[in-house]
Amino acid sequence: MQLTGELLIGQHAIKGTRDPVQAINPATGYKLEPVYNGGSSNEVEQACALAWQAFDQYRETSLEERAVFLETVADEIEAIGDALVERAVAETGLPEGRIQGERGRTCGQLRTFARVVRDGEWLDVRVDQAMPDRQPMPRTDLRQRHIGLGPVVVFGASNFPLAFSVAGGDTASALAAGCPVIVKAHGAHPGTSELVGRAIQKAVSRCNLPEGVFSLLYGSGRDVGTALVSDKRVKAAGFTGSRSGGMALWKVAQSRDEPIPFYAEMSSINPVFPLPEALKARGREMGKAFVGSLNMGAGQFCTNPGLVIAIKGEALETFKQAATEALADANAQTMLTPGISDAYREGVEHLSQRSGVTELGRGPTGEGAYTCQAGLYAASAQTFLADTELQDEVFGATSLIIECVDSDELAAVAEHLEGQLTATLQMDDADMDSARALVPILERKAGRILVNGWPTGVEVSDAMVHGGPFPATSDGRTTSVGTAAIKRFLRPVCYQNLPDELRPEALRESNPYQLKRLVDGKRED
């Protein structure tokens, strides 16, 4: 397919008129054609108007229709074929295998949400039957279901050009919830975005849905992003990116006449706790495996392990030595964009100059202009507790080891942590008591707790939580990965005493979706 550089507004493709966005191949530094001119307030207006028009019809599609639509989006993305992989590789510098895997995950995610839509549990149907003879007051029939919040704006993320972008997690869960979606493409991969956007456009048309179910805009977060989040027809937004960018848009969402949910997944340093017995038993292997997780994808994951917290001693020295050695061989991979590369260098520089922070080692520098030189630093718990800036995320393959004098200090460091996406325990059976003391703290700090794994790698499944207390996200009550993500775009509505024909399908007496409803406090079998 020939890329045209156009914005996709419903079923239309329109050339933008504002400042151009152009992808750069971070492996070569060359610009990639075509140029994507940003959208103006005109295109924002059109996309919002179409989304609003589409909402009432789209949210009342049957479960089957909506599921088929999600599956059709997946089919259409696969139908793009190699061109999608090639373009994404060129725009991101990520290896082909990674992009292929991400495509599989993206399409798998859409099909998983199709299953969730068909199951219908997300409707959370509750029926309180009328009790006309109840004393002192009769009860009228009450029924509850969930409906979509309204049009949703999704911000594409730089680090997952497919799985967290145009047809990524937020888009899949919002569409599953019955919400039209307007995507603000990330400027780092506009071509990949256009390809996927056109695939969704085709699926909308093939499924005979109202065109406003999907639009795709390019432009700066500050202009197009702010305009979208400010529009009164937009009722929620999903964002994955930096803390400064997320909080700026979050403030826009909260400053509207009608504040809206703004789900920003922003900043996490994902502490890893190698517990004493595990450290003794396998400090060397652990140090090596840790660097493998740290340097994966040049460390450009939300769940990258940016912090190691352990008790000082010989075993920790072994871990540090093994990690430092592994670091010397850690392949310097190309980072996603020149901007991310610059920010990484500045972040490492800032970290290395904090008082009390010592450098344990650096990885190879690599050959490209935008490669990521891995880094490992250490500081005492006292230093860490005294300097909140040591919790700032350095997006890339750099980590900081916090050395504690004893388990009390380790617990104090855990309590001092900001909210996280993940927290990881490396433990042996003999560490059970130490682990038991930490888990209650970590439950308050993180959305996901791991044992004897590494936080990178996020399963798309029912039990996954990719979320967590602020500042990991702006709203720890939900997840952005996994099937529970559908809940973030829903709200409950109660119907009191409606004639059966006026009730929505899901609430009819005949229970046409064969849902296991909560009827008079009992779950149907």
Added chain:
Amino acid sequence: MQLTGELLIGQHAIKGTRDPVQAINPATGYKLEPVYNGGSSNEVEQACALAWQAFDQYRETSLEERAVFLETVADEIEAIGDALVERAVAETGLPEGRIQGERGRTCGQLRTFARVVRDGEWLDVRVDQAMPDRQPMPRTDLRQRHIGLGPVVVFGASNFPLAFSVAGGDTASALAAGCPVIVKAHGAHPGTSELVGRAIQKAVSRCNLPEGVFSLLYGSGRDVGTALVSDKRVKAAGFTGSRSGGMALWKVAQSRDEPIPFYAEMSSINPVFPLPEALKARGREMGKAFVGSLNMGAGQFCTNPGLVIAIKGEALETFKQAATEALADANAQTMLTPGISDAYREGVEHLSQRSGVTELGRGPTGEGAYTCQAGLYAASAQTFLADTELQDEVFGATSLIIECVDSDELAAVAEHLEGQLTATLQMDDADMDSARALVPILERKAGRILVNGWPTGVEVSDAMVHGGPFPATSDGRTTSVGTAAIKRFLRPVCYQNLPDELRPEALRESNPYQLKRLVDGKRED
């Protein structure tokens, strides 16, 4: 029980040191003993510290322990006996029967949440079993449950001294979710608050729970309320009251270093749509019944019908005439406080002076100083569409009838509405098409849609939604009445690859709570 005027901090009772709060009997204008001195930053600090200390233990109480605690609170409230009714009547001017009913509802609500806690569905347990042989990557065991957000601040409401106050809906759902609660008592009924607070204190002690599970503070919303919502150990808050008060505290919650969920139920005028055929068939009865709902409890309900929207014509004239006649007999009841009475008078005065608004009638003035003179006004749809101030809530028994020229204009008025707690259709079978056209609009506007009833009267049940889009509430994703309210105080946590003995009870292999879990995408039978 002798009232002492003390703040309840955990198991302690402490005399406050700040500005005094003293109840006024609105029927007589006399002050009621004792004086309640407000809490200082010291008491706020103590209550927050105790709540924080209690959280980890309280949230891990077994389902049975927690359910028994909620039932014990209900028992202890009932054990207060007549003293509670007498004091609440004196402090609010509400009739004895109403207070008795509210006590029944409050205790019933606590027992209903005990049932919800035991059922355990709120845990939303999900298990994705390990697939060690999966290609290309193995899957590790993933399990999800929900835990409480942390200590919750609850603001007592003036209009429900029991059901929306110290042991009201927010307290019951927060305690059910495993969150310690700190209540900021409403200044209008401090004695009722102390009685109920001491009942909860006793229940905490009888159940051997950590004392910080509950505290009760007096003082101004501006001082004590702001201090509580600002405290970093507080993780959510529930509020029922005015839009200005709710939004002021909401802003505090959003301006913290760590923003927190702030559930404010604020402002709703609860439109009623008498549809044409119903109006023709029973305009007279409807007009009378409408005034009954309007004047109930002096109109001091969040769901009071403050707006009637209908198509002009003879049938509407009949409705108006019947309503105006009924109004002439509408008993002028005592309002809750001098402040509410003043605000009502000002609100009516403001409404009556808006351009295009005509007075249809006023009720009797009544004899007390703070009685509510009911009022009925009318305006054209054009007037309403042009003047957003006509959507301002007048808290009390006053309503505005909007006259539309046709069904298109009626739909335009519906679209123009702000978010509401409820929207009501009065309809006959022949109105089905008109109703079908309105329901999609009303679903976007309101948390509850009623047919052929009146919005006053909120059932505590599974299907109830007492919520709705802004400004009815600050967060339309939840409800403050009914069992689904437990969800507002929960967040999901995922446990990856934990040894079984390290898992929380609800996630153990043996499934000790016999929950119907979602296992590998299938709901257990």
